[in-house]
Amino acid sequence: MAQDEQHDPRPGVVKVAVWQFHPTPRDPDTNLARLRAVAEEARHQGAALLVTPELTLTGYDVGELDGLTRDDDVDRVAAVARDVGIALVVGLALAAPPDHGPHHGPHHVNASVVVDRDGTVRATHRKAHLFGDLDRSRFTPGSEPFAMTELDGIRVATMICYDVEFAEGVRAAALVGAQLLAVPTANMRPFEIVCEQVVPVRAWENQIAIAYANHCGREGETHYVGRSVVVGPDGRPLAVAGPDDEQLVVADVDLGAVADAQRANPYLTDRRPELYEDLVTPRPPRRSTPSDTDME
Amino acid sequence: MAQDEQHDPRPGVVKVAVWQFHPTPRDPDTNLARLRAVAEEARHQGAALLVTPELTLTGYDVGELDGLTRDDDVDRVAAVARDVGIALVVGLALAAPPDHGPHHGPHHVNASVVVDRDGTVRATHRKAHLFGDLDRSRFTPGSEPFAMTELDGIRVATMICYDVEFAEGVRAAALVGAQLLAVPTANMRPFEIVCEQVVPVRAWENQIAIAYANHCGREGETHYVGRSVVVGPDGRPLAVAGPDDEQLVVADVDLGAVADAQRANPYLTDRRPELYEDLVTPRPPRRSTPSDTDME
Numbered sequence: 084m085a086q087d088e089q090h091d092p093r094p095g096v097v098k099v100a101v102w103q104f105h106p107t108p109r110d111p112d113t114n115l116a117r118l119r120a121v122a123e124e125a126r127h128q129g130a131a132l133l134v135t136p137e138l139t140l141t142g143y144d145v146g147e148l149d150g151l152t153r154d155d156d157v158d159r160v161a162a163v164a165r166d167v168g169i170a171l172v173v174g175l176a177l178a179a180p181p182d183h184g185p186h187h188g189p190h191h192v193n194a195s196v197v198v199d200r201d202g203t204v205r206a207t208h209r210k211a212h213l214f215g216d217l218d219r220s221r222f223t224p225g226s227e228p229f230a231m232t233e234l235d236g237i238r239v240a241t242m243i244c245y246d247v248e249f250a251e252g253v254r255a256a257a258l259v260g261a262q263l264l265a266v267p268t269a270n271m272r273p274f275e276i277v278c279e280q281v282v283p284v285r286a287w288e289n290q291i292a293i294a295y296a297n298h299c300g301r302e303g304e305t306h307y308v309g310r311s312v313v314v315g316p317d318g319r320p321l322a323v324a325g326p327d328d329e330q331l332v333v334a335d336v337d338l339g340a341v342a343d344a345q346r347a348n349p350y351l352t353d354r355r356p357e358l359y360e361d362l363v364t365p366r367p368p369r370r371s372t373p374s375d376t377d378m379e
Numbered sequence: 380m381a382q383d384e385q386h387d388p389r390p391g392v393v394k395v396a397v398w399q400f401h402p403t404p405r406d407p408d409t410n411l412a413r414l415r416a417v418a419e420e421a422r423h424q425g426a427a428l429l430v431t432p433e434l435t436l437t438g439y440d441v442g443e444l445d446g447l448t449r450d451d452d453v454d455r456v457a458a459v460a461r462d463v464g465i466a467l468v469v470g471l472a473l474a475a476p477p478d479h480g481p482h483h484g485p486h487h488v489n490a491s492v493v494v495d496r497d498g499t500v501r502a503t504h505r506k507a508h509l510f511g512d513l514d515r516s517r518f519t520p521g522s523e524p525f526a527m528t529e530l531d532g533i534r535v536a537t538m539i540c541y542d543v544e545f546a547e548g549v550r551a552a553a554l555v556g557a558q559l560l561a562v563p564t565a566n567m568r569p570f571e572i573v574c575e576q577v578v579p580v581r582a583w584e585n586q587i588a589i590a591y592a593n594h595c596g597r598e599g600e601t602h603y604v605g606r607s608v609v610v611g612p613d614g615r616p617l618a619v620a621g622p623d624d625e626q627l628v629v630a631d632v633d634l635g636a637v638a639d640a641q642r643a644n645p646y647l648t649d650r651r652p653e654l655y656e657d658l659v660t661p662r663p664p665r666r667s668t669p670s671d672t673d674m675e
Contacts, residue, residue, distance in 0.1 A: 212649055228654045249646065250546030250584060251655040258657055276583060276614055284580040287572060288546060318572055350545065353508055356659045358524045359547040361554055363652045363659055 095338040097237055099263070099292075100130035102312040102331055103324040105300035109151055113142040117158055119367060121331060122152075122167040129168060131200070134265045134296040136311075137174035137244050138193065143269035144302040148176050148191050148221060157196055157204060165202025170234050172197050172241050172294075174267030179205075179223040193222045195241040195267050197232050205232035206241065211252065214245040228252030229261070237262055237338060240291075246266040246297070248281055250288070257289035257351060262316075262341050266295045271305045275326075277337050278310035287318025290344035290351065292336045299327055303361065314345040391634045393533055395559070395588075396426035398447050398627055399607040399620040400435075401596035405447055406438040411455055417627060424629050426465060427496070428530065430561045430592040432607075433470040433489065435538050439565035440598040444472050444517060453492055461498025466530050466538050468493050468590075470563030471501075471670060475519045477570040491537040491563050493528050498579045500527035502537065507548065510541040524548030525557070533558055533634060536587075540564040543591070544577055546584070547658065552648060553585035558612075558637050562591045567601045571622075574606035583614030584625045586640035586647065594621055612640035 092244055102121050107113045117138060137143055141151045142335045153159075166169045188220055193210035198211045208219065209225025229252055231240040237310035240261035247266050256264060264285075270277050278295065285292045293314045298307035311324040312336035345351065383455050403409045414435060421429040433439055437447045449455075452471055460467045472487045487504035505521025508513065525548055527536040536557035542548055552560060560581075565633050566573050574593065583590045589610045594603035607620040609630035617630035641647065 114463065182537060206389070211651060213656060214649075221387070224651075226654070228651075229613065245649075248584065249650055250550065250652065254546065255657045276580075277554075280576050280580050280614070281583065284572075284576050287577065351540075353544055354547065355507060355524075356661045357521075358507060359551065359659050361551045362547060363655050365652045 097216060097263070097336045098128070098130045098333060098337065099294050099336050100125035100128065100133045100331055100333045101294050101311045101313055101322070101324070102133060102135045102294045103216055103297055103299050103309055104136065104138070105147050105317070106139060106142040106297060106330045107300060107306075108142040108145045109152060111153070111156070114140050115163070118160070118173070119163045119167065122163050122169050124331060125333065126167050126169045128331075130333055132170040132172065132265070134294045135267060136155070136174045136296045136298045137267040138176055138177045139267070142302055143298060145303040148353065150177060152176050154178070159202060160177050160196060161198045161202040162369055164198040164200055168200050168323065169366035170198065170200045172239070172267065174243060189221050189223050190198065191222055192225060193218065193243060195230070195265070197230070197234070197239060197241055197265070199234055205234065208229040208241045208243065211248060212245045212249055212269040216285040218245070229256045229264075231256060231259065231261055238261045239265060239378040241265045244270060247285060247293070249275060250285065253285045253289055253291070257291050261291055262338055263292045263294065263336055266293060268295055268297045269307065271307050275310065276307050278308060278312060282312060283314050283318045283320060286316055287348070288349060288350055290316045290318050292341065297324075299329060305355050316341045351356060380426060391393055393428065393559070393632045393634065394424070394426045395426065395590050395609055395632050396429045396629045397590050397592040397607045397609055397618070397620070397628055398429060398431045398433065398594050399605055400625045402432070402435060402438040404438040404441045404598060407449070407452070408559070410436050411459070411465060412576040414456070414469070415459045415463065415523035418459050418465050418467065420627060421629065422463050422465045424627075428466040428468065428561070430468045430590045431470060431563060432592045432594045433563040434472055435469050435505065435563070436471045439594060440513060448472050448474060448487065450474070456492060457494045457498040460494040460496055460537040464496050466494065466496045468535070468561035468563065470539060485517050485519050487518055487675055489514060489539060490520060490627065491526070491539050491561070493530070493535060493537055493561070495528070501530065504537045504539065506539040506542060507540045508545055512531050514541070517642055521667055527551040527557055528551060535559045535561060537561045537563075539568060543581060543589070544573060546581065549581045549585055549587070551588050557587055558634055559588045559632055562589060564593045565603065566592055566593050567603050570608065571604050572606060572620060574604060578608060579614045581615060582610040582612055583644070584646055586612045586637055586644060588612050593620075594611075595625060595631065598634040601608060612637045613643070
């Protein structure tokens with residue numbers, strides 16, 4: 084991205100923008116117009132990449148999505164990227180593949196789409212870890228823990244909201260070389276700890292930068308917690324949004340710091356995969372039961 | 380533990396003590412005498428379990444351990460538990476098994492020993508993730524990510540210091556039902572983030588209580604960061620020690636809260652083990668190199 088003088092001129096530094104916002108519920112046209120305006124603002128501030136929240140075009144806790152999605156939604160997002168000249172990672176609902184299993188389940192997948200600044204779709208992730216009834220009633224889960232692509236020499240992975248709360252998937256992305264993880268999210272009360280501690284620890288333990296773009300405000304009983312954040316590969320927040328209001332935050336992500344963090348905290352080489360077989364064994368966990376708390 | 384009136388009388392609640400201290404370097408007799416005195420104090424405060432730092436008997440960054448360990452070190456620790464009537468999780472060096480591999484490596488293992496209040500050794504963990512030259516020059520690594528036993532109906536797992544920084548091992552312990560993880564540690568500057576964020580997130584993401592017992596003060600160039608902590612299964616610190624001084628911290632760990640946390644944050648059942656195969660593939664991770672930061 085450094086070849087373009089409008090981008091950050093420092094080699095190995097990527098200016099990343101995160102858009103914290105409150106979509107107009109069930110109004111994709113309005114939200115798409117707002118995306119375009121914010122992409123222009125981010126571009127004006129020198130950002131090479133803009134990350135938006137989960138289900139940017141429709142809102143998240145807005146009920147059934149049938150009739151709210153269009154076959155050309157991705158094309159419309161790609162047009163914003165191409166027209167403005169900025170790469171985008173956008174959360175949006177897509178129609179589920181027609182062969183998505185014998186259960187004839189929900190009609191949509193909860194997706195994150197990576198589009199480069201020329202408007203080419205480079206990667207699509209389908210939320211793999213579904214969160215409660217809100218997700219399960221509406222979405223078919225994806226079958227990969229993340230998606231990854233390369234944008235101007237930077238390996239950008241993406242996953243969605245609840246996905247990042249599972250250490251396993253983020254580790255898998257880091258092991259194949261992800262340098263920046265872009266996470267559209269819709270994180271609500273009482274899960275402030277995810278913004279404030281879990282996401283920074285995911286960055287720290289994997290030496291990976293993370294851009295986490297959240298909703299703010301309310302949708303019905305769902306009160307989003309804002310606190311969108313860009314975290315460096317040393318686990319330190321580079322830019323943080325407030326809890327309540329819409330905000331565009333921009334931070335310089337230094338890829339040299341990824342290599343520095345790998346030298347300082349060599350978890351990726353010190354880990355011992357031969358000891359972790361139980362992590363891939365498909366058996367139910369042993370849960371605490373009331374009898375477990377009986378004292379002898 | 381509730382049957383004994385000197386223990387906490389509330390059903391399902393375990394009073395856990397964590398000893399943050401500065402061992403006298405290379406002086407096991409003195410440190411053992413101090414362990415006995417602190418165990419009595421912890422018992423006096425009603426604790427059923429006391430967790431001590433890594434290499435409690437010798438100190439951690441104290442050079443070669445040959446001549447500092449005795450064959451009866453575990454017996455001496457067990458005698459403290461039996462005499463005082465308190466369960467102990469103690470970090471100490473043990474002689475490595477004579478058949479510990481073809482390399483005739485270091486003579487010791489870095490161990491955590493779980494002893495019940497009758498003085499019976501219930502579990503022994505050997506540090507599996509070795510930290511830098513300090514560990515590698517002196518210790519043969521263990522071959523399990525944790526050890527676990529049951530103390531009065533509570534499933535107590537143990538691992539050591541750097542082990543807990545790997546999400547994989549803590550997850551494995553939680554999947555087989557660990558409720559409390561006891562971690563002897565020797566965490567130093569600049570790794571305050573481990574005490575303040577990584578350990579709480581390990582508790583949160585696994586719905587497990589953690590008792591993390593650290594050194595304080597200095598050994599040569601190594602400046603320990605204190606900040607020993609007992610964290611509840613909701614990720615909230617229940618008791619925290621300061622950064623600099625010796626301290627005995629005591630907290631009530633509520634096993635009912637473990638079950639509550641599992642209901643509130645069902646990561647253990649929502650995880651998708653079939654997606655994590657790459658975590659157990661023994662291949663080197665892809666590292667960032669200087670060329671990775673070259674822009675096209």
